[in-house]
Amino acid sequence: MAKKETAEDRNYKIIAENRRARYDYAIEDDIECGIILQGSEVKSLRIGQSNIAESYAAVEQDELWLVNSYIAPYKPAVTWGHDEKRRRKLMVKKKELVRLWQATSRKGMTLIPLVMYFNHKGHVKIKIGVGKGKQNHDKRASDAKRDWGRQQQRILRDRG
Numbered sequence: 001m002a003k004k005e006t007a008e009d010r011n012y013k014i015i016a017e018n019r020r021a022r023y024d025y026a027i028e029d030d031i032e033c034g035i036i037l038q039g040s041e042v043k044s045l046r047i048g049q050s051n052i053a054e055s056y057a058a059v060e061q062d063e064l065w066l067v068n069s070y071i072a073p074y075k076p077a078v079t080w081g082h083d084e085k086r087r088r089k090l091m092v093k094k095k096e097l098v099r100l101w102q103a104t105s106r107k108g109m110t111l112i113p114l115v116m117y118f119n120h121k122g123h124v125k126i127k128i129g130v131g132k133g134k135q136n137h138d139k140r141a142s143d144a145k146r147d148w149g150r151q152q153q154r155i156l157r158d159r160g
Helices: 039-047 094-105 136-159
Strands: 013-017 025-035 056-060 063-067 088-091 109-118 124-133
Touching: 025 094, 025 109, 039 109, 056 094, 063 094, 094 109, 094 124
Parallel strands: none
Antiparallel strands: 013 109, 025 088, 025 124, 056 063, 056 109, 063 088, 109 124
C-alpha cells in the first residue's frame, strides 16, 4: 500500500514566513492556496525579497484576495515592473471558499497568511490559517505552556 504524500513530506523552499501569526492568533485550521503573480514578482520571490507579516486574506465577491503583502520590485524588470503592495488573487476551490467565508463570518475569525513557499513543482503556494485573535492572558498561557515543555525536555535529556 502506497504512503499518502503529506505537506511535511514534500520538498519545498520557504520564501516568507509569518512567525508572529501563531503567537498572536489561535489557528484552528489551515489551507494551501495558489497565488496569481506577474513574472517580475516570481523572479523577485526567487531572490527571497518578500514579506507577509503584515498581510491578511479576505473573501470579497466570491474571490479570495491577499491584501497588504509586500514583494520587492525586481531591478531588471524596471519597465514592466509591478506594484509592491498590490492585492493578489488566491486560487481555491469553490467549496473551500465557501468554508472560509463561513469561518470569517463568525465573530472574531480572520484569515492569516502563515507561510509562502515554492512547492516541489516550483509553483508559488501560500498557506492560509483560519484563526481567532488571542488576548494578552491567552498569550501568557501559551508562553507558560511552551516554557514548561522546554523544561520537561531538559529534565528528560539530563536523566537519560
